[in-house]
Amino acid sequence: MKKLNCDIKRLIGYCGYLIEVISLMSTLSGQVDTGSSSARNPIIWADVPDMAMIRVGDTYYMSSTTMHLSPGVPIMRSKDLVNWEIINYAYDILDDVDELNLNKGKSAYGNGSWASSIRYHNGTFYVTTFSLTTGKTYIYSTKDIERGPWKVTSFKPMLHDHTLFFDDDGRVYMIYGAGNLRLVELKEDLTGLKPDGINQVIITNAGAVAGRNIGLTEGSQLFKVNGKYYLFNITWPRGGMRTVIIHRADKITGPYEGRVGLQDKGVAQGGLIDTPQGKWYAYLFRDYGAVGRIPYLVPVNWVDDMPVLGVDGKVPDTLNLPPSRGLIPGIVASDEFERREGERPLPLVWQWNHNPDNRYWSITTRPGYLRLTAGRVDPDFLSARNTLTQRTFGPECSGITAVDVSNIKDGDFAGLALLQKRYGLVGIKRDGNTNFVVMVSAENNPPVEMERVELRQNIIYLKAECDFKNRADIARFYYSIDGKIWNPIGKELKMSYTLPHFMGYRFGLFYYATKTPGGFADFDFFRISDKISGINK
Numbered sequence: 027m028k029k030l031n032c033d034i035k036r037l038i039g040y041c042g043y044l045i046e047v048i049s050l051m052s053t054l055s056g057q058v059d060t061g062s063s064s065a066r067n068p069i070i071w072a073d074v075p076d077m078a079m080i081r082v083g084d085t086y087y088m089s090s091t092t093m094h095l096s097p098g099v100p101i102m103r104s105k106d107l108v109n110w111e112i113i114n115y116a117y118d119i120l121d122d123v124d125e126l127n128l129n130k131g132k133s134a135y136g137n138g139s140w141a142s143s144i145r146y147h148n149g150t151f152y153v154t155t156f157s158l159t160t161g162k163t164y165i166y167s168t169k170d171i172e173r174g175p176w177k178v179t180s181f182k183p184m185l186h187d188h189t190l191f192f193d194d195d196g197r198v199y200m201i202y203g204a205g206n207l208r209l210v211e212l213k214e215d216l217t218g219l220k221p222d223g224i225n226q227v228i229i230t231n232a233g234a235v236a237g238r239n240i241g242l243t244e245g246s247q248l249f250k251v252n253g254k255y256y257l258f259n260i261t262w263p264r265g266g267m268r269t270v271i272i273h274r275a276d277k278i279t280g281p282y283e284g285r286v287g288l289q290d291k292g293v294a295q296g297g298l299i300d301t302p303q304g305k306w307y308a309y310l311f312r313d314y315g316a317v318g319r320i321p322y323l324v325p326v327n328w329v330d331d332m333p334v335l336g337v338d339g340k341v342p343d344t345l346n347l348p349p350s351r352g353l354i355p356g357i358v359a360s361d362e363f364e365r366r367e368g369e370r371p372l373p374l375v376w377q378w379n380h381n382p383d384n385r386y387w388s389i390t391t392r393p394g395y396l397r398l399t400a401g402r403v404d405p406d407f408l409s410a411r412n413t414l415t416q417r418t419f420g421p422e423c424s425g426i427t428a429v430d431v432s433n434i435k436d437g438d439f440a441g442l443a444l445l446q447k448r449y450g451l452v453g454i455k456r457d458g459n460t461n462f463v464v465m466v467s468a469e470n471n472p473p474v475e476m477e478r479v480e481l482r483q484n485i486i487y488l489k490a491e492c493d494f495k496n497r498a499d500i501a502r503f504y505y506s507i508d509g510k511i512w513n514p515i516g517k518e519l520k521m522s523y524t525l526p527h528f529m530g531y532r533f534g535l536f537y538y539a540t541k542t543p544g545g546f547a548d549f550d551f552f553r554i555s556d557k558i559s560g561i562n563k
Contacts, residue, residue, distance in 0.1 A: 027353045028154040030331075032144070032465050033196065038304040038442065039244065040487040042449045046080075050489060051281070052103060057233050059249075063121060064345060064346060064347065064348075064349060065108040065222060065323070065344070065346075065350055066344055066349075066350070067322045067323065067342065067343055067345065068312065068320040068321055068322050069108050069321050069322065069323055069345075070110065070229055070320060070321045070353070070357060071112075071314075071317065071318055071320055071353075071416070071418045071419055071420040071421065071494075072317065072318065072320065072353060072357055072358065072530070073317060073320070073417055073418075073529055073530030073532075074088075074090045074102075074110075074140065074215075074311070074318075074319070074320065074321050074354075074357070075090060075091050075202075075309070075311050075318065075319035075529075076090060076141035076245070076295065076319075076474070077089070077090050077296055077321055078090075078141075078143050078144045078189075078247060078296075078297065079144065079296075079297065079299045079309050080145060080146050080301075081300065081301070081411075082146050083301060083302075084105065084480045085103060085104075085105060086103070086105070086107055086207065086299065087101060087102070087103055087144060087151070087171060088101070088102040088103075088104070088110065088144070089101055089116070089142040089143075089144040089153050090100075090102070091139070091140055091141055091142065091155075091156045092126050092138060092139075092140070092377060092517060092529070093134070093139060093140065093528060093529060094126070094133070094134040094137060094138035094315040094379070094380055094382065095138070095171070095377035095378065095379060095380070095529075096118065096119050096120070096134070096377060096378045096381045096382060097115035097116075097117060097118045097119070097359060097377060097378075097417065097513070098115060098116065098117050098120055098138065098139050098155075098377075099115060099139060099142050099153055099155055099166070099359070100114075100115055100118035101113055101114040101116065101153065102172060102264040102356075102357075102373075103172070104561065105476055106347060107299070107301070107307065107309075107323060108323075108347050108348055108349070108350050109348070109350060109356065110356050110357065110358070111355065111356035111441065112356065112357065112374040113171070113172045113374070114171060114172055114174065114224065114282060114374070114561040115154070115279040116142070116153045116166040116176060117166065117176065117178065119140050119162075119381045119497045120138060120157060120159075120160070120164070120375065120381075121157070121159075121160050121162075122381070123160060125137070125159050126138065126159060126380055126381050127380065127381050127408070127411070128379075128380045128381075128382075129408060130413050131409070131469060132497075133380065133408070133409075134159045134380060135408070135447070135527050135528075136526050136527050136528040137157065137158045137159040138157060138159055138455070138523060139155040139156065139157050139164070140155065140156060140157070140158070140186075141155070141156075141211065141245060142154060142155040142188050143155075143188060143189050143190040143200075143247070143491060145190050145191075145192060145236065145361060147192040148273060149166070149169060150165070150166065150167050151168050151171040151410055152165060152167050152168055152190060153165075153166045153167075154166070154188065154190045154200075156184045156185055156186060156187075156188060157184060158184065158186075159178075161182055161183070161184045161304065162180045162182055162191050163180065163181055163182070163183070163184055163185045163188065164176050164178060164179075164180045164198075165178070165179050165180070165190075165216050166402075167216075168556065172255055174292050178382040179215075179217050181217060181218035181219070182345050183376065184310065184389040185202040185210070186198050186202050186203060186204060186244065187202060187203070187204065187245050187246055188200040188202035188249045189201050189202070189247045189248045189257075189364065190548075191250075191278075193206040193213060193250070193278060193394040194250075194345060197211060197223075197254070198211070198212045198214070199211055199224070199229070199278065200212060201244070201245060201246045201257065201306075202306075203227075203244070203250055203269075204226050204242050204243060204409070205232065205233070205242065205243050206229070206230050206231065206232070206248040206544050207227065207228055207229040207232050207243075207246060207257070207259070208225070208227050208228065209224055209225075209226055209227075209228045209278065209279060210223070210224065210225045211223025211224040211225065211271075219450045226279070226558050228275075228278075228279060228280045229257070229273060229280070229282050229441055230442070232259055232271065232273070232284070233259075233261035233271060234262070234284075235271055235273075235284035235286060236261050236263050236271055236286050236289075237263050237266075238279050240261055240262075240263055240264070241261065241262035241263065241264050242261065242262055243260070243271070244259065244260060245258070245259055245295040246258070246259055246295075247259075247296065247297035247298075248278075249289055249290070249297060251298070252331070253276075254275070254276060254331060254430075255273055255274065255275045255276070255277070255278050256272060256273070256274055256298065256333065257272070257273040257274075257275075257282065258270065258271075258287070258296065258297045258298070258308075258372070259271050259272075259273070259274055259295075260294045260295035263319075263418075264508050266289075266292070266293040267289060267290075267292040267294075268293070268295070269286060269287075269288070269289045269294055270286070270287035270288040270289070270292035270293075270294045270296075270308070270310065270312070270314075270335060271284055271285070271286055271297070271414065272284065272285060272286075272332070272333060274331070274332060275418040276439060276466055280310050280514060281529045286311070287308075287333070287527040288308070288324065288335040288336055288339070288341070289339075290336060290339065290340050290341045291312060291341050292313055292320045292515060293310045293311070293312045293314055293324065293341045294311075294312075295308055295311060295453035296308055296309040297309065297311060298326065298333060302542060304324070305325075305346075305389075306324045306326035306327070306328070306333065307326055307358050308322065308323070308324045308326050308333070308335050309323055310322050310323075310324060311414040313523070314420070314461070314494075314497065315426025315497040315499050315521075315523055315531065316446070316492075316494065316497075316499035316521035316522060316523050316531050317418060317419065317420045317492075317499075318417075318523065318529060318530020318531070318532065320420070322341060323345055323347070324336050324341055324342070325337060325342065325345070325463070327486065332372065339464075352556075353419055354554075355373075355375070356370055356467065357375065357419070358375050358416055358417050358419055358554055359373055359375045359416075359449070359554070360471075360551070360552060360553040361373060361375075361376070361551065361552050362394070362551045363389050363394055363395055363396045363459065363549065363550070363551060363552075364394050365389060365390075365393075367496075371389055372414075375416045375417075376414055376415070376416055377414075378412065378413065379411075379412075379413040379414075379415055379416060379445060379534060380413065381411075382410050382412050383401055383412060385401060385402035386398065386399040386411070386412055386413075387399065387412050392469075392548055394550070395545070395550055396535065396546040396548070396549040397546055397548050397549075397551060398412055398415065398440070398536070398537035398546060398547055398549070399436075399537070399544070399545070399546040400413075400438060400537060400538055400539035400543045400545050401543055402539070402543050403539050403540060403541065403542070403543055404538045404539065404540065405540065406433050406473065407439075407443065407449065407451060407466070407473070407536060407538070408447075408449070408482060409537075410536060410537075410538035412536075412537070413443065413445065413532040413534045413535065413536040414534065414535045414536075415445055415532040415533060415535075416467050416532060416533055416534055417533075417550070418444070418492050418494075418530060418531065418532060418533060419435050419556070420492075420494035420495070421485075421493075421494050421556070422491070422492065422493055422495060422555055422556060422557060422558045422560050423488060423491070423492050423494075423555065424490065424491040424492070424554065424555045424556060424557065425442065425489065425533040425552060425553070425554050426487065426488070426489045426551075426552070426553045426554075426555075427442050427452075427487070427488050427535060427549055427550070427551060427552045427553075428485060428487045428488075428549070428550040428551060429441065429454065429486060429488065429547050429549050429550070430484055430485050430548040430549075430550065431454045431456070431461060431481075431484055431485075431486065432484040432536075432548075432549065433545055433546050433547070433548075434454065434456050434461070434546070434547055435455050435456060435539060435541070435544065435545035436458055436459075436536070436544050437456065437457075437539060437540040437541030437542065438455070438456050438537070438539050438540070438541075438545045439451075439453055439454070439455045439456075439536075439537070439538055439540065440453050440454050440466070440480065440536065440537040440547035441453015441464075441488055441535075441536060441537075442488040442489070442490050442503075442533070442534070442535060442536075442552075443525075443533070443534035443535075443536050444490050444492065444501050444519065444521065444531045444532070444533065444534070445532045445533075445534040446471075446521065446522070446523070446524060446527050446529070446532075447468070447471075447527045447531075447532045448468050448471070448519075448520075448521065448522045448524060449466075449468045449473070449524045449527055450465070450466065450467050450468070450469070450501050450503060450516075450519035450521075450538070451464075451465065451466040451503075451514055452464070452466075452488050452489075452490060452491070452503035452504070452515060452516070453479070453488065453536070454481060454486055454547075460478060460480060460499075461480070461481040461484075462480055463478065463479045463480075463481050463486060463505045463515060464477070464478045464479075464486060464515075464538070465477050465478075465503050465516025465517075466516075467481075467516060467517065467519050469519050469520055469522075473502040476515075476516035476517050477516045477517075479505070479513075479515065483507060483548075486505060486506075486507065487505065487506040487507070487508070487509040487512075488503075488504070488505055488506075488507070489503070489504040489506070490502075490503055490504075490513060490533065490559070491503075491504070491519070492531065493558060496510070497524070499520060499521040500518050500519070500520060500521070501518065501519040501521050501531075502514060502518055502558075503515050503516055503519075512559070514562075519520070533554075535549050535552060535553070
């Protein structure tokens with residue numbers, strides 16, 4: 027009878043999850059207009075920055091930045107440039123170092139791996155990135171981008187914001203840098219710089235074409251079209267907005283002539299992609315507050331052998347492409363933590379905050395639950411390992427979980443987070459022999475416990491809601507004893523996109539000990555919605 031009751035509970039929960047999926051697929055974020063036959067910008071209202079993109083036949087592949095999260099460098103696939111799904115990652119962990127393992131008080135927040143490059147050459151896919159944390163450049167290669175396995179090589183120096191390029195004569199290059207852009211030639215096996223190869227600055231003060239008061243210029247992406255080389259970069263005129271600049275040359279070594287490619291809404295950094303039908307687009311992104319850096323597509327026309335971006339120089343709201351079907355299950359997804367034989371342990375929408383310690387999490391020890399165990403003592407949330415995360419999304423979103431805290435110890439804290447430097451938490455903290463529902467805000471560093479309520483049961487429901495409309499960037503937290511009536515707790519969190527973390531807010535399931543390791547918490551599910559319901563709704 028106990029098993030039957032459990033199965034009925036799961037069935038009810040799963041039905042509710044399906045309703046949310048159907049709703050989210052059809053109505054997500056003002057980018058989906060069920061009465062429209064065309065796509066809308068942004069094409070993804072979630073944190074997918076530093077995109078690099080290729081087309082192989084009729085399929086598009088995109089890589090992006092997720093920095094200190096593991097697995098890293100997500101690989102996404104699309105048939106129409108609008109509807110994307112994560113199909114793989116270039117690596118499980120970037121490297122085994124204290125910063126990436128959250129050991130010895132060190133971390134890689136805001137670092138890890140940065141902007142990537144993706145290429146397809148002679149039947150092999152290549153994804154490259156670099157890391158300020160390790161000081162290395164990384165090259166990942168595979169014949170099967172959707173299944174792997176990946177071969178990895180790494181070398182020093184770290185080539186900042188590089189673009190990998192295979193030229194027609196068989197030579198391989200990277201262009202990298204900020205301000206002055208440098209071309210270097212790689213060894214044929216891609217294991218490092220070619221000792222006697224090209225190594226020279228090809229553009230000095232690359233942002234000068236955008237005006238006098240130029241800030242940083244970076245984000246190189248190189249393309250060859252009809253025998254000419256086109257180098258895309260981003261620059262920030264001081265006091266101005268993010269700007270696309272484009273340089274063109276007849277030889278890869280230059281000389282290059284440049285111009286402003288686009289200056290509208292701060293939509294910038296990316297490159298060129300064409301369709302099988304011969305249409306061209308620029309893929310770019312926009313800083314959009316706490317939700318992160320969100321992707322846009324801009325039509326491209328060719329005039330006098332130069333790409334002209336936008337419609338009358340502006341980023342259009344609509345595109346002559348198929349409409350979005352929503353983010354589920356492509357970029358974000360609910361999870362009941364039920365697994366059939368042969369399924370991967372965690373869907374690809376999930377990433378760990380830093381490298382996980384695989385000894386202390388499981389979805390098989392108690393089937394149907396994610397178990398997080400405290401393997402050590404940590405001083406605070408940002409120091410704790412094995413926080414499981416996925417993206418928040420706009421314009422509104424919420425995440426709900428249920429957690430069984432029967433086996434937590436004095437000083438332990440388990441719950442639901444909105445992860446960024448100025449984070450917010452709602453969870454269960456054990457103080458002596460008593461459990462409390464607690465809301466913590468790090469809006470004004472250091473973190474402060476805003477409210478606590480005594481808890482007299484072992485299963486509790488938690489919810490976090492995000493309002494990104496018009497960059498409101500407000501989060502609210504709730505708890506429920508039955509999963510139906512929701513009680514607000516603490517205060518609103520004013521979310522802020524901070525450079526020390528350098529990513530949009532993410533939902534996170536967390537558990538850590540502050541006194542004694544060995545306790546554990548079981549998370550029953552995680553469910554997302556594109557609506558914020560408010561109190562008791």
